[in-house]
Amino acid sequence: MSGTKLADEIGTTRSEVWRLIQQLRQLGVDVAGHPATGYQLRAVPDLLLPDVIAPLIQGTLFAKHIHHYYKIDSTNTAAMEAAAAGAPEGTVLFAEEQVAGRGRGSNAWASARSTGIYCSVVLRPALPPAEVLILSLAIGLAVHSAVREINPGVSPDLKWPNDVLLDGKKVCGILTEMNAEPTRVRHIVVGIGINVNQTSFAADLRDRATSLKIATGTEWSRVELAAALLKFLDREYRALLQAPRAAEPILRRFSQNSSWVRGREVTIEENGDFTGTTDGLDERGFLRIRTGSGVRTVLSGTVRAT
Ligand code: BTN
Numbered sequence: 001m002s003g004t005k006l007a008d009e010i011g012t013t014r015s016e017v018w019r020l021i022q023q024l025r026q027l028g029v030d031v032a033g034h035p036a037t038g039y040q041l042r043a044v045p046d047l048l049l050p051d052v053i054a055p056l057i058q059g060t061l062f063a064k065h066i067h068h069y070y071k072i073d074s075t076n077t078a079a080m081e082a083a084a085a086g087a088p089e090g091t092v093l094f095a096e097e098q099v100a101g102r103g104r105g106s107n108a109w110a111s112a113r114s115t116g117i118y119c120s121v122v123l124r125p126a127l128p129p130a131e132v133l134i135l136s137l138a139i140g141l142a143v144h145s146a147v148r149e150i151n152p153g154v155s156p157d158l159k160w161p162n163d164v165l166l167d168g169k170k171v172c173g174i175l176t177e178m179n180a181e182p183t184r185v186r187h188i189v190v191g192i193g194i195n196v197n198q199t200s201f202a203a204d205l206r207d208r209a210t211s212l213k214i215a216t217g218t219e220w221s222r223v224e225l226a227a228a229l230l231k232f233l234d235r236e237y238r239a240l241l242q243a244p245r246a247a248e249p250i251l252r253r254f255s256q257n258s259s260w261v262r263g264r265e266v267t268i269e270e271n272g273d274f275t276g277t278t279d280g281l282d283e284r285g286f287l288r289i290r291t292g293s294g295v296r297t298v299l300s301g302t303v304r305a306t
Contacts, residue, residue, distance in 0.1 A: 050068055247283065
C-alpha cells in the first residue's frame with residue numbers, strides 16, 4: 001500500500017507514516033518497503049493486541065477490558081495498581097516484554113520480547129481468602145487445557161501449587177496476588193507467564209526452564225494460545241464460583257494431571273527444608289507430605305524433587 005493511501009486513511013502525512021513504520025519495525029513488526037515503493041506487511045504479527053484477541057473470546061469475562069503494552073515493568077504490578085484504582089473484574093493486561101517481571105518469592109521472571117505470554121487478570125471473587133489456593137490450582141488447569149487445545153499431543157505436568165512443566169522443566173509459572181480482609185477478598189491478580197517461542201534461556205535457567213517451542217520443535221501462535229488461555233480461565237472461574245462443591249473436581253483433576261501429588265520423594269523449601277513423600281491434597285488444596293515423623297501439610301513453599 002502506498003504511503004499516500006496509508007496517510008489518507010489515518011488522516012496524517014506521508015512523513016508521519018514513515019515515522020510510524022519505523023517505530024513498528026523497532027517493535028518487531030515485519031514491514032517491507034519505503035516511502036517511494038509503498039509498504040507491505042509481510043506477516044500478520046503475532047502480537048497480543050486487544051483488537052486481535054477480543055473477537056476470539058467473545059462471551060467470556062475477559063473480552064471487554066483487554067490492555068496491551070509493548071514494554072512494561074510487570075503486568076502484575078500494573079494490574080494490582082489498576083485493581084486498587086477500581087479496574088473491573090475481567091481486566092486483562094498483556095505485555096510483549098516485561099523489564100521487571102516478577103516470579104514467586106523474590107524471583108524474577110524472564111520476559112524477553114514477544115516470545116512468551118505475559119498476562120495478568122483482575123478477579124473479584126466472592127470467596128474467603130482461604131479458598132484462593134483452589135482458584136490458583138484451577139488456573140494451572142486452565143493453562144493445561146489451553147496448551148492441549150492447541151496441541152493435543154502435549155501433556156503438561158502440574159507441580160503443586162502453580163507450576164506447569166514439560167519434560168520436567170518449567171514452561172509456565174503463575175503468580176497470584178491478592179488484597180483481602182480477613183474474611184473477604186477485595187481483588188486478586190493472577191499473573192501467568194508462559195514460555196512459548198523461546199529457543200534458549202540464560203545459563204542459570206537452562207536446566208529448569210523450557211518453552212513450548214523447545215519441547216515440541218514448532219513455533220506456536222501466541223495469539224491462539226492466549227485466547228485459549230482466557231477461554232479456559234473463564235470456564236474454570238465460573239465453575240468455581242457457581243458450584244457449591246466446586247473444589248472437589250478441581251482437586252481431582254489437578255491430581256490426575258500431576259505426577260507430583262502422590263508418591264513422589266520431594267524436598268519442601270519452606271521455613272527450613274524437610275523431605276518426604278507426597279501424599280495427596282487435602283480438601284483445601286494443601287499438599288500432604290509423609291515424613292519419618294508423620295504427615296505434614298504444606299501451606300506454601302517450593303516443592304523440589306529430592
Ligand atoms: C513463578 O515464579 O512461577 C510465577 C511467575 C509469574 C510470571 C508472570 S508473567 C506475567 C505476570 N507479571 C509478572 O511480573 N509476573 C507474572
